[in-house]
Amino acid sequence: MDRSNAPTDLADAFDRAARRYDLLTGMNPGYHRHLDAAARRLADRLGTEPGLLLDLGCGSGSSTVALLRRLHPARLVGIDASAGMLAQARAKSWPDGVEFRQLPAERLGELDLPPADGAMAAYLLRNLDAADRDAALAGILAALRPGGRLVIQEYSVAGHRVAGLVWTLVCWLVVIPLSWLVRGSPGLYRYLWRSVQDFDSTATLRDRLHRAGFAEIEQFPVTGWQRGILHTVLARRPERAG
Numbered sequence: 001m002d003r004s005n006a007p008t009d010l011a012d013a014f015d016r017a018a019r020r021y022d023l024l025t026g027m028n029p030g031y032h033r034h035l036d037a038a039a040r041r042l043a044d045r046l047g048t049e050p051g052l053l054l055d056l057g058c059g060s061g062s063s064t065v066a067l068l069r070r071l072h073p074a075r076l077v078g079i080d081a082s083a084g085m086l087a088q089a090r091a092k093s094w095p096d097g098v099e100f101r102q103l104p105a106e107r108l109g110e111l112d113l114p115p116a117d118g119a120m121a122a123y124l125l126r127n128l129d130a131a132d133r134d135a136a137l138a139g140i141l142a143a144l145r146p147g148g149r150l151v152i153q154e155y156s157v158a159g160h161r162v163a164g165l166v167w168t169l170v171c172w173l174v175v176i177p178l179s180w181l182v183r184g185s186p187g188l189y190r191y192l193w194r195s196v197q198d199f200d201s202t203a204t205l206r207d208r209l210h211r212a213g214f215a216e217i218e219q220f221p222v223t224g225w226q227r228g229i230l231h232t233v234l235a236r237r238p239e240r241a242g
């Protein structure tokens, strides 16, 4: 899969993988715990009762569930490019105020939404090419109210040989074989392996956030075998433009 064709090509791949997506993430030890930890960090900074929250690249809704466990927003909008993933999300039961929209995250500005208090982008940015990554971050900054917060959850191994090696071993010995076994679109999981290898270092990601206009950029490790591979990054839209 060539990422230069994203998001259409990638959205198709997620469409095909959607039915088995929750099954495979459920086999990933720590997947839901790490999403919960990221949502908790957002709640710590934002308070638990924000007005509007955005879940960018919400997929089948796992990150949405994590947000709703820690925060009680008046409104939550999940946004994803894949109709198939959104169908999985919409099939679940949600409290009032939760809705899902199909749109590439880098076109967030096309949605007519009031300023958001917070946003999560879990396992999203790696799927965008560098220019779209910058466009998405600029769009997220513009969608947040001054003082609003973004939490990013993403794999990054660039510049860390051991982390890159562990990532490769886990993907080729566990993740990709499991995706074959459950007929869960192995092509998407080969792409997962490669996209993480190709993704920004955490320093580059923090730099992107800074260039987009975010401040108070903080990075946290996760626990378990994914330590050094999976990262939580928090950032704030400044009260005043710098």
Ligand SMILES: C[S@@+](CC[C@H](N)C(=O)[O-])C[C@H]1O[C@@H](n2cnc3c(N)ncnc32)[C@H](O)[C@@H]1O
Residues within 6 Å of the ligand: 007, 010, 011, 014, 035, 056, 057, 058, 059, 060, 061, 062, 063, 079, 080, 081, 082, 085, 103, 104, 105, 106, 121, 122, 123, 124, 127, 128
């Ligand atoms: C790895 S899944 C993560 C889903 C969810 N956030 C979670 O934590 O389980 C990545 C999601 O990003 C979506 N995605 C990829 N590129 C996108 C884009 N440019 N705009 C919006 N969504 C995108 C995919 O369709 C997929 O549902």
